[in-house]
Amino acid sequence: MTGTRERIVCTAARLMQRQGYEGTGIKLIAREANATLGSVYHYFPGGKKELALAAIAYSEREFGELLETSLAGETTPGAAMESCARALADFLAKDGWIDGCPVTATALETLGDDDMRAACGRAFEHWRGIVAKALRTAGVGETDAAELAHTVIAVLEGAELTAQVARSPEALHAAGRHLARLLGTYV
Amino acid sequence: MTGTRERIVCTAARLMQRQGYEGTGIKLIAREANATLGSVYHYFPGGKKELALAAIAYSEREFGELLETSLAGETTPGAAMESCARALADFLAKDGWIDGCPVTATALETLGDDDMRAACGRAFEHWRGIVAKALRTAGVGETDAAELAHTVIAVLEGAELTAQVARSPEALHAAGRHLARLLGTYV
DNA sequence: CCTCCACTAAAACGAACGTTCTATTCGGTG
DNA sequence: CACCGAATAGAACGTTCGTTTTAGTGGAGG
Numbered sequence: 148m149t150g151t152r153e154r155i156v157c158t159a160a161r162l163m164q165r166q167g168y169e170g171t172g173i174k175l176i177a178r179e180a181n182a183t184l185g186s187v188y189h190y191f192p193g194g195k196k197e198l199a200l201a202a203i204a205y206s207e208r209e210f211g212e213l214l215e216t217s218l219a220g221e222t223t224p225g226a227a228m229e230s231c232a233r234a235l236a237d238f239l240a241k242d243g244w245i246d247g248c249p250v251t252a253t254a255l256e257t258l259g260d261d262d263m264r265a266a267c268g269r270a271f272e273h274w275r276g277i278v279a280k281a282l283r284t285a286g287v288g289e290t291d292a293a294e295l296a297h298t299v300i301a302v303l304e305g306a307e308l309t310a311q312v313a314r315s316p317e318a319l320h321a322a323g324r325h326l327a328r329l330l331g332t333y334v
Numbered sequence: 335m336t337g338t339r340e341r342i343v344c345t346a347a348r349l350m351q352r353q354g355y356e357g358t359g360i361k362l363i364a365r366e367a368n369a370t371l372g373s374v375y376h377y378f379p380g381g382k383k384e385l386a387l388a389a390i391a392y393s394e395r396e397f398g399e400l401l402e403t404s405l406a407g408e409t410t411p412g413a414a415m416e417s418c419a420r421a422l423a424d425f426l427a428k429d430g431w432i433d434g435c436p437v438t439a440t441a442l443e444t445l446g447d448d449d450m451r452a453a454c455g456r457a458f459e460h461w462r463g464i465v466a467k468a469l470r471t472a473g474v475g476e477t478d479a480a481e482l483a484h485t486v487i488a489v490l491e492g493a494e495l496t497a498q499v500a501r502s503p504e505a506l507h508a509a510g511r512h513l514a515r516l517l518g519t520y521v
Numbered sequence: 522c523c524t525c526c527a528c529t530a531a532a533a534c535g536a537a538c539g540t541t542c543t544a545t546t547c548g549g550t551g
Numbered sequence: 552c553a554c555c556g557a558a559t560a561g562a563a564c565g566t567t568c569g570t571t572t573t574a575g576t577g578g579a580g581g
Contacts, residue, residue, distance in 0.1 A: 151528085167443040169356035173569060183530050188570075190528095195569065245445050254499045255439040256354035258432050268499045297496070297508035302485060305492025309484070312441050312455045321484035329516045338558080360539060370560050375540075377558095382539065 152190045155180045160202040160209075164249035168199055168256045168263075199253065200266050206249045207270035214274060218281045225330035227281065228299055232323030235307055236316035244314045251304050274300050287333050295333065299326060339377045342367045346389040347396075351436035355386055355443045355450075386440065387453050393436045394457035401461055405468045412517035414468065415486055419510030422494055423503035431501045438491050461487050474520050482520065486513060 158180035162171045173195050177187050191198040217231035218224065239247065250270045257263035275296040282292035306322035345367035349358040360382050364374050378385040404418035405411065426434065437457045444450035462483040469479035493509035 166446065167354060167356060169354060170443050172567080174567090183528095184570090185529055185531080247442065247445075251495060252442040254495065255434065255442070256357050258352065258434075258498060264499055264501075271496050271499060294504075294508045295512065297505045298489060298493070298512040301492035301496050301505050301509055302489040303492070304495060305488035305490070306485070308438060308441065308491060309458050309488050311445060312451055312458060314451075317481075318484045318488050321481045322488055325482070325485040325516055328519065329512055332515065332519065359537075361537085370558095371540090372559050372561075 151180075151182050151186055155182050155187055155190060155198070156201045156205050159198050160206050160249050161246065163199065163202055164206070164247050164252055165245050166252075168253045173198070196260075196262070199257075200262065203250055203253060203263075203266045203270060207273055210248065210250075210270075211273055211277060214277045218277070223330070223334065224278070224281045224285050224287075225327035225334075228278075228303075228326040228330065229323035232303065232306065232319045232326070235303065236310065236319040239307065239310055239319075240316060244311050247307055247311045248304060251308060271300055282330070282333075285334050291333055295330065298329070302326060338367075338369050338373055342369050342374055342377060342385070343388045343392050346385050347393050347436050348433065350386065350389055351393070351434050351439055352432050353439075355440045360385070383447075383449070386444075387449065390437055390440060390450075390453045390457060394460055397435065397437075397457075398460055398464060401464045405464070410517070410521065411465070411468045411472050411474075412514035412521070415465075415490075415513040415517065416510035419490065419493065419506045419513070422490065423497065423506040426494065426497055426506075427503060431498050434494055434498045435491060438495060458487055469517070469520070472521050478520055482517065485516070489513060 155176065159171070159176045162176055162179060165171075173187060174184060176198070177184050187198065188194070191201065213234060214231060217234065218227040221227040221230055250267050253263065254267035257267070275293075278299045279292045279296035282295055283289065287295065302322045302325070306318040309318040310316055342363065346358070346363045349363055349366060352358075360374060361371060363385070364371050374385065375381065378388065400421060401418060404421065405414040408414040408417055437454050440450065441454035444454070462480075465486045466479045466483035469482055470476065474482065489509045489512070493505040496505040497503055
């Protein structure tokens, strides 16, 4: 069986992407992860915040890999972003539109906490870096690539959010199509 | 002086856009609004949820007016969205990047509550309707307009979020520029 | 065999939550 | 003046929160 610590982090990420940071209790995380409160505080002496930071880092890696996979599987960044949006739509539909992006869900509640805000910021920055690099290798100039990366991540996050609220993939499909079109005007 | 009820709703919206739904306590809302707990429960017998629904409706109207103003002040929808993004960036910078969109902040925490999710969904739909109508009057076809409206709202929401987290207007400026470019390929 | 340490387990704490309750104030109407 | 409902005020309730504390387990090393 996979380690207890990993199970706790994974469960925390899953719950936080459904109900945010404040809405997710430590006791619930422990119960859902088949761990005890003692185990949680053993692995995360810093308490809820340390666990949340680990969950954010975990999710950062996870979505980063989806981005890389999408980019590796298509010939142009535009097509890659379209397939990425489709993957997100499928993922959301699979579990009834409740499992979204934990970074987004957490970010808005914790803007007052500098550590948390910084961790979420790093996640977004990491993802933008992946997109920007792919755009540069596709021939887009340095400045344009960095700027486009901002919009790519923003529209994916925004579309995921509105798709969740509407319980419909429309927003993500539109986002994918328009990203492909927009990026197409640069390469 | 403006009415107590209105002051409570406005304060609730302001606090919810900073710390979300779960993170904002009813007692804090009362204190910040210079009202008492008794007054809050007098005007909102349904408790926190009824107040939150009123706050969402309030914010829906507020951002809707910003959209209409932007569209009325520019000749093309693309330019309007660019100026709208700029307005959002100025608004965010004004108070230290903490006052974002309460609908976005609330939506992700309350996906499990059908009333709340529906209220947030209505807000997004309302805003999309405004954008779609402007696009149609600018000559964009019915289907394209509806689809573009999805992306316009998604990218504005996403860019506002990432701008808040990064404490920088970059994401919103990029969003405005790219929206203008994207919409420019349709009209 | 004993000890140490990583880990599990659960009880208990104070604080804060949303809510309910009782009292009081106040302006208008009989 | 008496009275009533709207509105204000805040104490108090039960619950849940994050955290701390204490106790117990099981396996590896001297």
